[in-house]
Amino acid sequence: MDTRERLIESTRELLWERGYVGTSPKAIQERSGAGQGSMYHHFHGKPDLALAAIARSAEETRGRAEAELGGPGSPAGRIAAYLRREREALRGCPVGRLSQDPDVMADPRLRAPVEEYFTWLTGRLAGLLDEGRASGELDPGLDPAATAAALVAVVQGGYVLARAAGSAEAYARAVDGALALLMAHARPSARPAHPPVRTAHPSARPAGPSARPAGPSARPLRKEGR
Amino acid sequence: MDTRERLIESTRELLWERGYVGTSPKAIQERSGAGQGSMYHHFHGKPDLALAAIARSAEETRGRAEAELGGPGSPAGRIAAYLRREREALRGCPVGRLSQDPDVMADPRLRAPVEEYFTWLTGRLAGLLDEGRASGELDPGLDPAATAAALVAVVQGGYVLARAAGSAEAYARAVDGALALLMAHARPSARPAHPPVRTAHPSARPAGPSARPAGPSARPLRKEGR
DNA sequence: GTCTATAAACGGATAGAC
DNA sequence: GTCTATCCGTTTATAGAC
Incomplete structure (x- = not known):
């Protein structure tokens, strides 16, 4: 790796790790040698250097997302795989982090990759949700853009x-909660097989929107009991 | 307001606005006079000064949350009110912001208020969700901790x-999507009577490629039959 | 309590030698 | 391309006068 690349x-x-304000040229020089x-x-x-770094991070993060979102499986399955993908939760998101940095957001050139990444990601998920709706895997009542x-x-x-809890588990819990909510809108046949999924889905119910079978075991999709 | 208070x-x-690293004593002195x-x-x-500021921000933010969460209405209604409360979305969360600051998280004294705030908030929401389950308002299949x-x-x-989009609307859209998912687990009688979750902001959100089908907007969030 | 003076280290960069 | 020297302002204080 040449010098430019190491920089x-x-x-x-x-x-x-430290954001834009927290990153000094001196620190960069020391780390890169x-x-x-x-x-x-x-x-x-x-x-200028930050722009190169931010653009690359955004592109790489997008590529890693696309690896899951464009992978095999049904739309809902790919979304679940993406959300649950092994992440270094305590390190945070290399792109999302920058959105909190006023100096980055104040500079249109530095900001563009961040904005584009989230626009792309949200749109990609919305497209998958729409696809799932069209194929009948997902409830047509879902609003793809808002859900994404x-x-x-x-x-x-x-x-x-x-980060606040100092534990990556907090990330997993939030994602689990969101997926449980989402998967309640999926056809039972489309849900992952492993968890004890016996949740009654609207379409599985005879009639009556209020008929919530009070089955205690009707828990949707959980990774680990809690 | 005395000098100490202004500081x-x-x-x-x-x-x-700028996080811990981005905040210098000099800037504090200038702003406070x-x-x-x-x-x-x-x-x-x-x-030391940051600790006083962080502790107060955490306490105040908690108080503002409790104002909604402990207000009138059903558990799900209070949660919806909290999520939709008018927020200065572009400014971010004064507490959550600190979780991204390595210097804050590295100091146990500065970090404690942040951790406590999120522990409290998540627990408070989980309690409300549990309450909603017990009263029959919410699907008993919901996992309170994960959902919270x-x-x-x-x-x-x-x-x-x-912040990434440069528009507070992005916040509203995410909250709308989450509430739609949550409210599908609520008894119809407990759901808001007026149309789904859509904030009344001046600028309508651009209808994405997946604008909702032209059905009546007042229809239940969750489709009853398929 | 508030002010000014002083200071060592850092931040962000330029200039020019090699 | 890389190195060293130099620069001016900022950061984060401390000391002591008022």
């Missing part, structure tokens, strides 16, 4: 909860 | 989406 990668790490001169030879300054926004928010908020 | 309030604002000497007379240094975590995450993630 970008080190900046990506530092932006992830590059000198003052090298850094300013390859980049015009901190914002809620799911993306759960992921981002899950990171907040995990 | 705390100015620090609260700055922590909210206090001099160097005053600040170090009333507080031992930046961490998901809802808190939606709020926190909603702030991220709003």
Whole structure:
């Protein structure tokens, strides 16, 4: 890996860990092993280097999301796989983190990759939800755009909860809760097989929207008991 | 308001806007109108002043939440009121923001109020959900702890989406999506009479590729038969 | 209680030698 | 391309006068 590359990668790490304000050129140089001169030879300054790092992080994060969202399985299954994917919850989201940084959001060039990432991700999930609706896997009453926004928010908020609690479990709990809510809108046949899924679905019920069978075992989709 | 008080309030604002790393004693002094000497007379240094500010922000934020959560109405109704409460979505959460700050989370004293706030809030919501289950308002199949975590995450993630999009509407959309999922687990009689969850903001959200079918907007969130 | 003076380290960068 | 030297402002205080 050449110097330029090491500078970008080190900046990506530092932006992830400490944000833009918390990341100094000196720290970047130390982590990358590059000198003052090298850094300013390859980049015009901190914002320029940060732009390269942010753009790459956004692209990589998008690629990792697409690996799950574009993978095999039904739309709802792929969404669940994405949400549950192994994440370093305590480290937070390398892209979402930047949204909290006023200096990043104040600079249109630095901000663009962040905005685009979330626009893409929300749209991608909305498309999958719509696909699931069309195929009959999901309740046609679902609003794809709003549901997608809620799911993306759960992921981002899950990171907040995990960091606040000092435990990655808080992330898993939030995602589990959201998936349980979502999967209640899926056809029983489309739900994952492993958990003891016997929840009565509206379509499985004879009639009457209020007929909530009070079965205590009717818990949708849980990863671990609690 | 005396000098000590102005120092705390100015620090609260700055922590909210710029985070801990982004907040310098100098900026605090300028905003509060206090001099160097005053600040170090009333507080031992930046961490000490930050602690006072963080503790107060956590307490105040909790109080504002309790105002909705402990208000009138059914459990689900109070939760909906809390989630939809007018928020300055673009400013983010004064408490949640701190969870992204490594220097805050690294200091147990600064971190404690943040952790406690989220523990309390999640527990409070879980209690309400449980109450709703017991009263028959909510589906007994709901997992209160996981659902509560998901809802808190939606709020926190909603702030991220709003900031990323540069629009408070993104927050509203995420909350709407989450409430729609939740309310599908409520007895119809317990659901809001007026149309689903849609905030009355001046600018209507752009109808995505997946605008809802032209059915009556007042129809139940969850389809009854299929 | 509040003010000014002083200071060592850091932040963010430029200039020029090699 | 990389290194060292230099620069000016900021950060985060401490000391002591008023």
